[in-house]
Amino acid sequence: FIYGICNAIGSSIPRATNTGSYIHVGPEIGVASTKAFTGQVTVLTMLALTLAREKHTIDETQYLAIVRELGQIPGKMKEVLKLNDRIAELSKIFTYVHNFIYLGRGYSYPVALEGALKLKEISYIHAEGYPAAEMKHGPIALIDAEMPVVVIATQNGLYEKVLSNIQEIKARKGRVIAIVTKGDTVIGKIADICIELPETMECLDPLITTVPLQLLAYHIAVCKGMDVDRPRNLAKSVTVE
Numbered sequence: 360f361i362y363g364i365c366n367a368i369g370s371s372i373p374r375a376t377n378t379g380s381y382i383h384v385g386p387e388i389g390v391a392s393t394k395a396f397t398g399q400v401t402v403l404t405m406l407a408l409t410l411a412r413e414k415h416t417i418d419e420t421q422y423l424a425i426v427r428e429l430g431q432i433p434g435k436m437k438e439v440l441k442l443n444d445r446i447a448e449l450s451k452i453f454t455y456v457h458n459f460i461y462l463g464r465g466y467s468y469p470v471a472l473e474g475a476l477k478l479k480e481i482s483y484i485h486a487e488g489y490p491a492a493e494m495k496h497g498p499i500a501l502i503d504a505e506m507p508v509v510v511i512a513t514q515n516g517l518y519e520k521v522l523s524n525i526q527e528i529k530a531r532k533g534r535v536i537a538i539v540t541k542g543d544t545v546i547g548k549i550a551d552i553c554i555e556l557p558e559t560m561e562c563l564d565p566l567i568t569t570v571p572l573q574l575l576a577y578h579i580a581v582c583k584g585m586d587v588d589r590p591r592n593l594a595k596s597v598t599v600e
Contacts, residue, residue, distance in 0.1 A: 364402050366395050380406075389588040391480040393573045396473055397436075397566050404429065404563065428560050432567070435557040439570045442554060446571060449536075449552060450578035453507055459486035460498055460508045461572070464521055467491075467511035470565045474509060474572030481587045482580040491524045502533040509575075510550070511568050514540040515561040525549055536575075538568050 363376030366384055373379060382398035408425060411417035453459075459478055463471035471488035478486040489498050491510065502508065508528050512521045522545065528535055529549055537550035540558050547553045554571050580587045 362406075364399050366398065389481075390590055390593045391477060391587070393477070396573075397569055400565055400569075401429070401432075425560060425562065428563055432559065432563060435559060435567055436570055438557050439567060440574075442571060443574055446554070446574045447578045447581075450575060450582050453484075453579055454582040456484060456505075456507055458501070458506060459484060460501065460506060461486060461488040461511075462491040462494060462498075462508060462521075462524060463488070463511040464491045464517040465515070466561060466564050467513070467517075467568060470511055470568045470572065471509070473569055474576070477573050477576035478579065480593060481576055481590050482583055482585060483591075484579065491521055494524055494527065499527065499531070502528055502531045504532040504534070507534045507536060509536045509538070509572065511538045511564075512543075512546050512550075513538065513556065513561075513564055513568060514543065514558070515564065522546060522549075538571060 360378075361376040363372040363379030364382060365372040365379065366382050366387070368381060373381075380402050382395065382402050384394045384398040387393075387395060404425075408417070408422060412422055459475065461471035461475040463469075468488070468490045471490075473488070475486035475488035478484050487498070510521060510525055510528070512518065512525065525535055525537065525546060526549065535550040536552045536554070537546045538554050538556060539546050539550075541555040542558075543553070543555065556567050556571065559567055577587055
């Protein structure tokens with residue numbers, strides 16, 4: 360039994376699957392998808408909530424709290440988009456960088472992967488996303504004064520561990536761009552650059568934290584003079600395995 364999540368009505372995924380949902384985020388102009396990512400995360404969150412309620416693995420109070428917070432996400436995304444000009448200015452610093460590392464723990468690890476993917480796709484800068492817990496198993500060897508490291512460090516249950524990762528990076532003279540929760544005063548004293556975001560539930564964090572990383576990739580690509588809508592070697596629809 361296959362459940363398909365898709366944006367374009369009538370495309371190959373809806374035809375090949377048993378059932379599914381359309382995310383209805385509108386046409387994607389660029390090849391490198393951005394809003395489709397947050398649209399898919401939203402649908403998967405709703406699917407998880409529905410299944411949890413049906414299986415009675417979540418109580419009604421918790422269920423309603425998450426649903427209410429999900430309804431607040433569009434407004435919080437608008438707040439993040441107000442940072443666009445600041446992120447555009449920051450991007451100029453990294454126009455000629457050759458490598459990036461993105462780190463995240465828990466829900467933030469897929470966000471690190473998405474941030475690195477977008478940078479690779481449209482700016483052609485080599486970037487890798489890693490689970491922050493595995494930093495010492497390889498990526499730490501690459502860290503020096505020339506290596507920018509993007510760390511998703513919003514305030515959640517893994518905050519102290521991520522803080523420790525940042526301290527390790529700074530001890531090796533790495534340049535840290537930290538994605539933090541608004542009002543964070545601890546990481547702000549350590550990181551080279553802090554991008555402050557509105558607070559939300561840990562399970563909904565990716566919907567907020569993904570946006571500044573996509574903007575960062577976009578503005579770095581623009582600074583490099585790249586065509587962000589038509590990146591080289593990429594196709595909007597993959598027709599071969």
